[in-house]
Amino acid sequence: MTLFEKEAPILVTCPKGIPEYLQAEIETLGFKDAQQLDAGVLVRGSIQDCMRLNLWVRTGHRVLFELKKFRAFDADELYKEVLTIPWDEYIAKDGYFRVDASIRDTTVNDSRFAGLRVKDAVADYFMEKYKERPNSGPETTGICLFLHWRENQATLYLDTTGEPLPKRGYRKRPHTAPMQETLAAACILAADWPRLAEEGGHFIVPMCGSGTLAIEAALMALKGAPALLRNNLAFMQLPGYNPEEWENLASQAEDAENSDIKGRIIATDNDPEAIEASKDNARLAGVGDFIEFKLCDFTETEVPEGPGIVMFNPEYGERLGDIKELEEVYKGIGDFFKQHCGGKSGFIFTGSPILAKRVGLKTKRRRIFYNAKIECRLLEYELYAGTRKHKE
Numbered sequence: 451m452t453l454f455e456k457e458a459p460i461l462v463t464c465p466k467g468i469p470e471y472l473q474a475e476i477e478t479l480g481f482k483d484a485q486q487l488d489a490g491v492l493v494r495g496s497i498q499d500c501m502r503l504n505l506w507v508r509t510g511h512r513v514l515f516e517l518k519k520f521r522a523f524d525a526d527e528l529y530k531e532v533l534t535i536p537w538d539e540y541i542a543k544d545g546y547f548r549v550d551a552s553i554r555d556t557t558v559n560d561s562r563f564a565g566l567r568v569k570d571a572v573a574d575y576f577m578e579k580y581k582e583r584p585n586s587g588p589e590t591t592g593i594c595l596f597l598h599w600r601e602n603q604a605t606l607y608l609d610t611t612g613e614p615l616p617k618r619g620y621r622k623r624p625h626t627a628p629m630q631e632t633l634a635a636a637c638i639l640a641a642d643w644p645r646l647a648e649e650g651g652h653f654i655v656p657m658c659g660s661g662t663l664a665i666e667a668a669l670m671a672l673k674g675a676p677a678l679l680r681n682n683l684a685f686m687q688l689p690g691y692n693p694e695e696w697e698n699l700a701s702q703a704e705d706a707e708n709s710d711i712k713g714r715i716i717a718t719d720n721d722p723e724a725i726e727a728s729k730d731n732a733r734l735a736g737v738g739d740f741i742e743f744k745l746c747d748f749t750e751t752e753v754p755e756g757p758g759i760v761m762f763n764p765e766y767g768e769r770l771g772d773i774k775e776l777e778e779v780y781k782g783i784g785d786f787f788k789q790h791c792g793g794k795s796g797f798i799f800t801g802s803p804i805l806a807k808r809v810g811l812k813t814k815r816r817r818i819f820y821n822a823k824i825e826c827r828l829l830e831y832e833l834y835a836g837t838r839k840h841k842e
């Protein structure tokens with residue numbers, strides 16, 4: 451049986467806080483029995499399924515295809531188990547490979563060392579059988595392997611993604627503290643934007659920075675596949691890979707795209723460089739014509755009539771001095787919500803609970819996400835229209 455005919459468990463990884471949204475995405479793609487984990491979602495399928503997942507998931511980081519699950523108490527057992535895998539089915543003897551490792555509660559305490567033992571075992575497998583071995587290193591241009599090791603339980607995967615999926619390929623110009631694309635997508639899904647977009651709602655992003663939230667919202671409204679710009683996904687290096695299959699998946703995705711967005715997507719920032727970066731990024735993502743960018747203070751952002759989402763990602767300051775200055779900004783966001791956003795759903799993504807209190811509105815819901823290691827919250831405010839709009 452060739453690699454492309456096999457089925458195995460597939461682990462789609464993501465940061466903590468996101469599996470709920472990733473699971474929903476994966477189920478929408480037709481996968482049954484998707485199982486939510488702490489930082490990922492588990493399904494079963496083939497390498498073709500991995501290709502589809504790579505193309506479509508907005509909130510996942512890597513798509514991992516299981517090669518072997520085994521018990522390993524220490525680095526020696528790890529080495530011995532990895533040596534038993536028929537590596538020449540996956541890597542050419544004159545090829546190139548990379549190993550990533552994620553370990554926790556193991557007798558080895560450095561993930562780089564665990565990765566190195568995997569590398570050694572693969573190299574020794576080839577040396578014993580062929581007296582030559584593939585090169586290895588940090589590049590994602592060859593076969594990518596991923597070791598997941600918790601206590602005595604190890605799983606070795608083919609990483610079919612390589613360069614992680616948040617790197618969509620459109621953000622050539624990052625700006626101050628850009629939000630990771632997958633995190634932005636999770637916040638937008640949490641706000642129920644795809645449903646609202648179908649109904650003609652608006653998506654408004656004051657303080658847009660490099661445009662990530664607006665671009666992800668536009669991609670979702672257009673049903674545009676997030677990985678269409680990627681020409682370097684790791685499955686492309688697998689033996690037996692047929693580029694036509696990917697081209698077919700990509701053109702089916704392009705054919706299924708909406709040609710227009712019913713509502714408006716408005717993105718503003720008071721920094722001219724942010725607006726320039728956002729415009730460039732949106733053009734690269736293919737959504738430049740669907741977002742209205744404007745240079746202005748957030749208080750002057752146009753909020754059109756009708757249902758919609760207003761989503762802020764203000765700075766949240768790491769030093770106390772910053773926090774003092776930002777208190778006024780957060781208070782201003784609360785006032786903006788009250789005075790201009792009646793009837794909309796308001797959201798603030800922030801890592802500062804202290805600043806969040808300055809908004810002065812009652813939150814409808816708080817969702818916990820992680821921005822790198824920082825625990826952040828997506829705060830939701832229901833902004834009543836008419837007589838109830840000042841309710842606090």
Ligand SMILES: C[S@@+](CC[C@H](N)C(=O)[O-])C[C@H]1O[C@@H](n2cnc3c(N)ncnc32)[C@H](O)[C@@H]1O
Pocket residue numbers: 625626627628629630656657658659660661662663718719720721724746747748749763764765
């Ligand atoms: C944390 S960044 C947003 C990052 C964005 N989510 C991204 O992914 O790139 C905050 C942005 O708020 C903007 N900003 C700060 N104060 C502002 C104000 N008073 N009016 C408009 N924009 C403001 C900054 O220029 C910056 O681009």
